[in-house]
Amino acid sequence: MINPSNIFLHEAEYLRLKSILVMTQRDLRADLVLLIDRSGQQIAFEGPAHGIDMTALSSLAAANIAATDGLARLIGEPEFSILYHQGKRRSIHISDVAKRFSLVVVFDDSVALGMVRLRVKRATAYLEEILRGFLRKAESAGSASKATSGSSSSLYFTDEDIDKLFSFLKPGS
Amino acid sequence: MTFINYVAREINCKVVYYGPGLGGKTTNLQHLYEITNAENKGKLISLATETERTLFFDFLPIDLGQIRGLRTRFHLYTVPGQVFYDASRKLILRGVDGVVFVADSQEERLDANLESISNLNQNLKEHGFDLGKIPYVLQLNKRDLPNAMPVEQLKRLLLVKGEPVFEAVAPKGIGVVDTLKGVARQVLVELRKSA
Numbered sequence: 001m002i003n004p005s006n007i008f009l010h011e012a013e014y015l016r017l018k019s020i021l022v023m024t025q026r027d028l029r030a031d032l033v034l035l036i037d038r039s040g041q042q043i044a045f046e047g048p049a050h051g052i053d054m055t056a057l058s059s060l061a062a063a064n065i066a067a068t069d070g071l072a073r074l075i076g077e078p079e080f081s082i083l084y085h086q087g088k089r090r091s092i093h094i095s096d097v098a099k100r101f102s103l104v105v106v107f108d109d110s111v112a113l114g115m116v117r118l119r120v121k122r123a124t125a126y127l128e129e130i131l132r133g134f135l136r137k138a139e140s141a142g143s144a145s146k147a148t149s150g151s152s153s154s155l156y157f158t159d160e161d162i163d164k165l166f167s168f169l170k171p172g173s
Numbered sequence: 174m175t176f177i178n179y180v181a182r183e184i185n186c187k188v189v190y191y192g193p194g195l196g197g198k199t200t201n202l203q204h205l206y207e208i209t210n211a212e213n214k215g216k217l218i219s220l221a222t223e224t225e226r227t228l229f230f231d232f233l234p235i236d237l238g239q240i241r242g243l244r245t246r247f248h249l250y251t252v253p254g255q256v257f258y259d260a261s262r263k264l265i266l267r268g269v270d271g272v273v274f275v276a277d278s279q280e281e282r283l284d285a286n287l288e289s290i291s292n293l294n295q296n297l298k299e300h301g302f303d304l305g306k307i308p309y310v311l312q313l314n315k316r317d318l319p320n321a322m323p324v325e326q327l328k329r330l331l332l333v334k335g336e337p338v339f340e341a342v343a344p345k346g347i348g349v350v351d352t353l354k355g356v357a358r359q360v361l362v363e364l365r366k367s368a
Contacts, residue, residue, distance in 0.1 A: 039268020168213035
């Protein structure tokens with residue numbers, strides 16, 4: 001297998017992760033609580049979001065984390081585990097989860113930063129427990145897909161199925 | 174890193190367009206953005222300098238359609254081609270599932286192409302990937318220019334492992350979709366093997 005870090009997310013894990021995000025979003029009345037992986041893929045989210053493009057946010061947050069990691073190494077730090085960007089009305093708090101994921105919280109100026117840090121710390125402990133268990137299960141089974149078998153059979157597809165893709169083009173292009 | 178979300182019924186893959194500066198990586202994404210249905214694409218994000226040179230990356234999410242009931246979403250990234258942005262290029266390769274190498278067919282850019290392939294190989298290694306094994310296609314861009322080298326000569330010099338080769342004129346859209354199809358096919362076949 002080329003990429004041993006593929007993630008197969010099934011409903012049981014998703015619901016556990018989601019419950020932590022729901023709790024954190026409610027506690028903070030955050031606009032958005034988003035769990036992403038370090039390559040920029042969105043894993044789960046909770047919150048009204050108010051028109052935030054979450055695909056773009058996930059990608060930019062991951063790039064931001066990667067760039068900041070690079071800066072940390074340049075000055076001899078192993079990492080900067082928290083990023084915080086303060087805006088006039090909305091702010092973003094990004095923190096590490098199990099070295100492979102990140103938790104992104106978007107909140108408005110009615111929420112104190114200290115409260116965000118407190119709730120994020122608690123959420124991170126729960127999320128790490130779930131995600132580390134999930135990753136351990138995947139590794140011990142030899143591959144992520146085997147660890148979550150049951151639905152992975154739906155990844156069986158033929159060359160013809162692949163050929164039928166590419167319906168995304170505008171007519172005539 | 175492919176992310177298969179059975180709850181949302183989605184496959185998410187990451188493809189990076191790599192190559193020397195001014196080779197046409199951003200133009201590939203711009204063309205794909207233009208020809209894609211609104212409901213199948215997200216925003217095209219370009220982190221560029223004031224002179225429109227890529228500073229960090231471009232990003233375009235595209236929904237290729239459904240495969241056995243799973244939405245197939247590809248996240249397309251470019252890297253900055255200029256030599257001195259190597260630190261940024263490394264970061265973008267994190268979690269990559271497939272690579273498109275956009276070569277500049279002009280004779281005077283041959284050394285830049287070779288240097289960029291070598292740089293790709295090195296940067297993939299640092300992420301634990303092997304260029305010999307990762308889904309990979311070669312696009313020979315700028316085929317319309319008078320100083321473009323013959324295809325066979327470029328293949329001899331640039332092929333890494335017998336990868337699929339696509340001739341392209343990215344500003345006119347020639348070869349752009351075929352290139353994406355080529356790499357997407359490899360990524361999905363690889364995913365099928367791993368599942």
